[in-house]
Amino acid sequence: MGLSLARLRSFVAVADEGQFRRAAERLGLSQPALSAQIRELEAYLGVALFSRTTRNVRLSAAGELFLARIRKVLADLDGAVLELRDQACLRSGLVSVAATPSLASRLLPGVLLAFGSRHPGVRVRVFELDARVILSSLAAGEADLALAPRPPRTAVEIGFEPLARDPFVGLVAAGHPLAGRGEASLAELVRHPVVTTVEETSIRETLARACLEAGLALEVAHALTQHHTIVELVALDLGVAILPTLSLPDRLERVTPLRISGPPVEREVGLLRRRGEAVSAAAAAFAAIVRESAGALAARRLPGQADAPAAGAEAGS
Known part of the structure; x- marks a missing residue:
């Protein structure tokens, strides 16, 4: 026995309805199953939560105190669940992206525009940093993703997904x-x-x-x-x-x-992230748009040389 979520919700339902029959209907439980949950909760707490009569049930003094606390706990829990579901569905959230100056100027504007159009409820925070600082920013968890050149082999904690050669x-x-x-x-x-x-x-x-x-x-x-x-x-x-x-x-x-x-x-440039860590839904969606947009850079030619071969595709500084 313990403070299971089901027992707590059963307690609140009985307190709200004032009787076991209506509370059981509200929860989709049988009345004996609901009564058993309340008895188990009272046994665990060591106090009577309700004063029972033949017609209805009333909260005891201990039940009144417990109800006020549990309502807040359940409201916080429901709010947290709703927030995570919104983030999973990209209705809200935050993604932090670090980028070297050349990638920030060449790639990020179009990516930010496309991402904002598809996921207007998700905020994007951008840091323009040099390549060395980007590695420490990722390692410290300050950035979810980064657009930068391939890191040195010593940066074993950073994963690299190549996008293009510059x-x-x-x-x-x-x-x-x-x-x-x-x-x-x-x-x-x-x-x-x-x-x-x-x-x-x-x-x-x-x-x-x-x-x-x-x-x-x-x-x-x-x-x-x-x-x-x-x-x-x-x-x-x-x-x-x-x-x-x-x-x-x-x-x-x-x-x-x-x-x-x-x-x-x-040099090879691409997407960087902390190795072995799952990214948020927002970060994954942002990375997907980066991949979509990276190919457009491959067609960029040298300024002033129309016949120049295609440039690699992404950069960093």
Whole structure:
């Protein structure tokens, strides 16, 4: 015996109806079964909850006190059940999404629009973070999902679902000797001072790894955090840049993009989540729309080069 939910609801029904017959009809129970539940509850509590007469039943003083508390408990329980059902049916809820800047700008606006149209009752909270911070945000439970490059193998607690590859391209000033070529090798680009992102960003790490594998020295002239600042320095011929396609603005002025010949310099981007944990219905629905939208990025071409091959599809910064 114990404080089962059925016994508690039976107690409230008898208190409301003032007799066992109507309470039994309300609950869909036989009158003997209902009477047995009340006796078991009283035995467990060690007090009489009702004063019984031949015509009706009245709450005892202990029953009055117990009823006030139990009504609140049952109301809280019913509210919690309704809230979870609403979330499961995507009538309410919250999903927190972290994204690197290039993915946030290229992919998230369309995803947010589509998600809001399909699930207007669910709130979405977006954090624009660099790739390293995204990993700690996921691990700490601050974000349900993330859009970012593939994490390092040491991040064993983070699961990665690949969505696309994002090829790197060279950027040179309009008057640079390489500007009229349309493409250049990585070796040709890094012979010049390089303007790139700061250390511990996925862009810098991908570039450094590509140079190491090719046996090339990487001379960094300027290390910055903002992509548009990198482009501006390249426009002034203060160096060349090697950036992911999706980090480039839609319009490039005073700079020329170059496809990189030879072994590809690229990074894989996708959906990140905590490994081994079930995501909420809202997060699963958001991820589904991300997958639907990711393919559209694959058709993006290099700014100013209509004949450029399709870019990978997603990025992060």
